[in-house]
Amino acid sequence: MPPPLYCVTDATVPATTTELLAEACAAQGVAYVPVDVGRFDPCEEIELRAGDLLFRPAVSYAAVRVEQALFADSVATFYASGEALCFDGAAAPLLFARRGLPIPRTVTLLRNDRAQQRRAVELLGGLPLVVKVPGGEGGVGVMRVESWASLVSLLDHLFAGGRTPQLMTYVADAVHWRVVVVGSRAVAAYRNHPYPDDFRSGPSHDPADYEVPSPSPLTELAVAATRAIRRELAGVDILAHASGRLYLLEANFPCYFPQAQVVGGIDVAGAMLEHLLAKSRRLLEI
Ligand SMILES: Nc1ncnc2c1ncn2[C@@H]1O[C@H](COP(=O)(O)OP(=O)(O)O)[C@@H](O)[C@H]1O
Ligand SMILES: [Mg+2]
Structure with a gap:
């Protein structure tokens, strides 16, 4: 049984x-x-x-x-160890950077200081840039800012609410991939397309956009990101720039895995269960 x-x-x-x-x-x-x-x-x-x-x-x-x-x-x-259960991913961009994984250049602002903001914007390559308020999902809290007037007024509002926003280089001309990792394997990958009038993107409704990927720099990055957050399941968001350069945005656990199954016909739940069953067998052998 x-x-x-x-x-x-x-x-x-x-x-x-x-x-x-x-x-x-x-x-x-x-x-x-x-x-x-x-x-x-x-x-x-x-x-x-x-x-x-x-x-x-x-x-x-x-x-x-x-x-x-x-x-x-x-x-x-899906935790790599017992301690990983008590580890939350809030510091993930830092962890990714420490492991040498490519992320868009990021500065976390800890206080509302205009001189510091000017230095940060310069470091990030200027405007436009992305302001990210951690904790949101579905793109909520990820904002593109094109002018200084927008940036300083937005930052005043965020700091008044006690937030510590991140400023991030805006990656233009990129395809947003979601890669679903189970264990150390990418079991599904699919394109996200920008919503109308938006820079943020969501999952495609076209089954042709879904694939069981063969190993590639994209899947290797997704697997490495999953390992960095000490999980054996994650939905990893990666921007693939036209130049071929990859930018890791985040690794989500838990993630909405049914997308790839319902639209793409890829048996993610089956892969998840097989992973847990194999792990269970290993645990019982010890
Ligand atoms: N640095 C960036 N440059 C360009 N687009 C970005 C950048 N960061 C996030 N985005 C876009 O914003 C959306 C949400 O980003 P993500 O980091 O996945 O946040 P969430 O936690 O809300 O899912 C995605 O569609 C992504 O393509
Ligand atoms: Mg995301």
């Missing part, structure tokens, strides 16, 4: 996510056990057994706490 998959979920998790995971489980004879964050009782301990599988598609603070409560070193997860 294969071990069960415990899935930490809540009302914000798209139904497709849990449906695909449940289907992948059914296909492999794995019991799918949803753990609803809204109903979780921290006084009533659920103890997972050695080799059980655990995944958290929910992203709330509470969901992270539930996952931490369920975790044990003998449980198979």
Whole structure:
């Protein structure tokens, strides 16, 4: 009997996510056990057994706490180690840079100082540039700024709200790729196209834009980014410049993996489950 998959979920998790995971489980004879964050009782301990599988598609603070409560070193997860479970990716750009992974030039502003902003803009190669406020998703908090008047008025607003914005070189003429990594393999890659009237982009609705990629600099970068955030699953955003240069934007965990499955027909959930099952077998052998 294969071990069960415990899935930490809540009302914000798209139904497709849990449906695909449940289907992948059914296909492999794995019991799918949803753990609803809204109903979780921290006084009533659920103890997972050695080799059980655990995944958290929910992203709330509470969901992270539930996952931490369920975790044990003998449980198979997408975390590279037990400590990685308590590591959040907020410092990821710094980690990426330290590992020599190419990111757009980035300066994190810690106070509202015009002279410093002038130096930062010069360092980044001038305007336009991107202002990124960490913590958003779906492009919210990623803003393109074309003039000094826009930049200083926006920064005043962000600092008044207690934010620490990042300034980033604007990468023009680039294709935005999303690469889905499972373990140390890129299982899907797809183009994101800019939304009308916007510089930000979203996933394509054309199945032809989706592929199971062969190893390339793009997939190598995605795998390295996933390793840097100490995960074995991530949705990695990369800008591929017309010159061939690659710029790593972020590695998301958890990520909305169903996109590549529903539109691109690539069995990501199956690959995820296989990864966890293989890890479970390794854990039980020790
Ligand atoms: N430095 C940049 N230059 C050009 N476009 C960028 C840059 N950074 C982000 N973008 C665009 O903004 C969008 C959101 O960026 P991303 O870093 O993936 O943030 P999010 O966390 O919101 O997904 C993407 O479509 C990406 O192409
Ligand atoms: Mg993104």
